[in-house]
Amino acid sequence: MSVERILWENDATGVAELVHKGDVSPLELADAAIARAEATRTELNAIAEPLYDAARLRAKAVDRTLPLAGVPFAIKDLGIAQKGVPTHGGSRVPAFVPDFNSVLTERYLAAGLNPVVTSTTPEYGLRLMTESAAFGVTRSPWNSGHTTGGSSGGASALVSGGVVPVAHASDGGGSIRVPSACTGLVGLKTSRGRVPLSPLVSESWYGFVVDHAVTRSVRDSALLLDLTHGPDTLAPYAARSPRGPFAAAAARDPGKLKLAVYRQSPLGLPISAETLRALDTAVAIAREGGHDVEDIDLPMLDRNFVAGFAKCVSSAVAGTLRMEAKRHGRPVAADVERATRVLGRYGELMSGGETYAILERLHATSRQLISATAGFDAVFMPIIAHPPLACGAMNPKGVDALIEDLLDKLRLTWLLKNPGFFSQLLDKSLWFTHWPAIQNVTGQPSIALPVYVTEGGLPLGIQAAGRPGDEGTLLSLAAQMEKISGWTKRRAPLRVPQ
Structure with a gap:
């Protein structure tokens, strides 16, 4: 060999x-x-x-x-x-x-x-x-x-x-x-x-x-x-x-x-049949391992939660571009990609008070979620809403590309302060993956499990999220499922x- x-x-x-x-x-x-x-x-x-x-x-x-x-x-x-x-x-x-x-x-x-x-x-x-x-x-x-x-x-x-x-x-x-x-x-x-x-x-x-x-x-x-x-x-x-x-x-x-399984989209966006089959496959493997699995709803996870995460990331991007400009002694806006530039400019429109209030709301929702799932050793949920995409599938095209270009060139980022406009941008940015940011906000561990292969021969994994600090249970469960x-x-x- x-x-x-x-x-x-x-x-x-x-x-x-x-x-x-x-x-x-x-x-x-x-x-x-x-x-x-x-x-x-x-x-x-x-x-x-x-x-x-x-x-x-x-x-x-x-x-x-x-x-x-x-x-x-x-x-x-x-x-x-x-x-x-x-x-x-x-x-x-x-x-x-x-x-x-x-x-x-x-x-x-x-x-x-x-x-x-x-x-x-x-x-x-x-x-x-x-x-x-x-x-x-x-x-x-x-x-x-x-x-x-x-x-x-x-x-x-x-x-x-x-x-x-x-x-x-x-x-x-x-x-x-x-x-x-x-x-x-x-x-x-x-x-x-x-x-x-x-x-x-x-x-x-x-x-x-x-x-x-x-x-x-x-x-x-x-x-x-x-x-x-x-x-x-x-x-x-x-x-x-x-x-x-x-x-x-x-x-x-x-x-x-x-164990629990959460099947809904916090954004209310479509989920492919193959993603749901992957989730069912994980549940079936877990039940074969002797575990109890029940469906749950998590109503605290909604569009406001995901939007809050996205706004905090925008604020962080604005800060990153400031630090890069300081490191180089000049603005770096011309060096970065259009989407990064637009996101950073939107972050600059957010006040410190607004960002702090959003973080406090996210932390409050995190406490609700952790409390609501404390009785479960892990919660299954999707990672991606669709099978792996074709390369370039998330690049803005047509009208979307034109809007992003206008936001950039005409510095119309202030339009994103309109809730409806921001909501549309959120959907276009996250239609492929609705769930993973949940655990980034809550601080919980979560493990991707390669449980399924699509009809087209592509992997499609799901995740199991655990209690804060409890990677051990996730690893034990994952190894058994493996x-x-x-x-x-x-x-x-x-x-x-x-």
């Missing part, structure tokens, strides 16, 4: 076991990952920065007793610092080149992981499809005409495409879970404060953003979380301590759980190695 085949076929835990036994060397793995990265580069377009020379040097020096010794890895081109590596954030704004590592980067390296590339993202992680003016369109290894989702779409393309077995990802409104749902991966959105973002930032998007990974297996997600979670001296807060190792949680039987369904055996058909 070729080293490329080993890399393509195994999860990170399996690859590390082969290193520990001496069956494959870290340098062989690095060379195989680099070769596959280059071989699939045109089809996937998932690489922001190649790190090949540094990866080969690390492979030669890595301690082979480390938990994930020599396992090839990808780090997202957004929100995390690698010393000396340009961070573009998916933008044409000149890159930031840090002279330090993030705490999370240090923890990855201490685990033995070997970053071979940085992965593509849409500009500032704002779209749930990984397409940007700076880097172009990232494509799915399942079908190159379809999206990998976003914003961690480069990460999901590299893992599902067999370049690396695990990759760093981040999630501010579904950016771990949507790519996982589109590419057949496990994607755990962790509890707020579980993994530190320091020293780059204390928190991002008012605490909505968390970092973790996209993986091929539940055990990889659990092991990686064990190796990277925990407080940092610069982090302002941390999630409650787990009851034990996450890897142990993933290895144990979950027992009989009380065993029942056998989803770890699925691989994308792109360039299957010998």
Whole structure:
């Protein structure tokens, strides 16, 4: 079996076991990952920065007793610092080149992981499809005409495409879970404060953003979380301590759980029949595992909740553009994409008082939701409302493109203060994915589960959301469902190695 085949076929835990036994060397793995990265580069377009020379040097020096010794890895081109590596954030704004590592980067390296590339993202992680003016369109290894989702779409393309077995990802409104749902991966959105973002930032998007990974297996997600979670001296807060190792949680039987399923759209928008079949598939697997599942309604989740999230993101984008302008000593509006510019200008129209009031309303709704679901060990709900979209499907066209252009060129962003106009824009921005932002606001953990493949042969995952701080139960449930369904055996058909 070729080293490329080993890399393509195994999860990170399996690859590390082969290193520990001496069956494959870290340098062989690095060379195989680099070769596959280059071989699939045109089809996937998932690489922001190649790190090949540094990866080969690390492979030669890595301690082979480390938990994930020599396992090839990808780090997202957004929100995390690698010393000396340009961070573009998916933008044409000149890159930031840090002279330090993030705490999370240090923890990855201490685990033995070997970053071979940085992965593509849409500009500032704002779209749930990984397409940007700076880097172009990232494509799915399942079908190159379809999206990998976003914003961690480069990460999901590299893992599902067999370049690396695990990759760093981040999630501010579904950016771990949507790519996982589109590419057949496990994607755990962790509890707020579980993994530190320091020293780059204390928190991002008012605490909505968390970092973790996209993986091929539940055990990889659990092991990686064990190796990277925990407080940092610069982090302002941390999630409650787990009851034990996450890897142990993933290895144990979950027992009989009380589960719920939420089938409605908080936006009141259409949900495809295949999404609902995917949800039913998850429920059936859970019942086969011996769990009770009941349908619930969550009336506190409505259009006002989602609109509040979107307005807070607009405010955060305005702040980001201000910081970028300060970093470069000039305005950067001309460098960013039209949609980013419009969103930032809308954020500038919001007063501090308005933003604070929206956040307080979101927090109040979060408390209601957490209280209403406290009796359940997890709640199933969709991630994407439709099967993975064709590339470019969310680009504004016709009248929509004209309106966005006028908003930009004539500086008519003030029109978005009209509730009806803003509501239309919300629907056009989020018709593909209505649910993931819920857990970003509440701070709850939620895990994407690759339970279903569409009639067209594309993955379509759903999510299970848990109690705040309780990733352990989610991982235990997910591992059981993984065993029942056998989803770890699925691989994308792109360039299957010998």
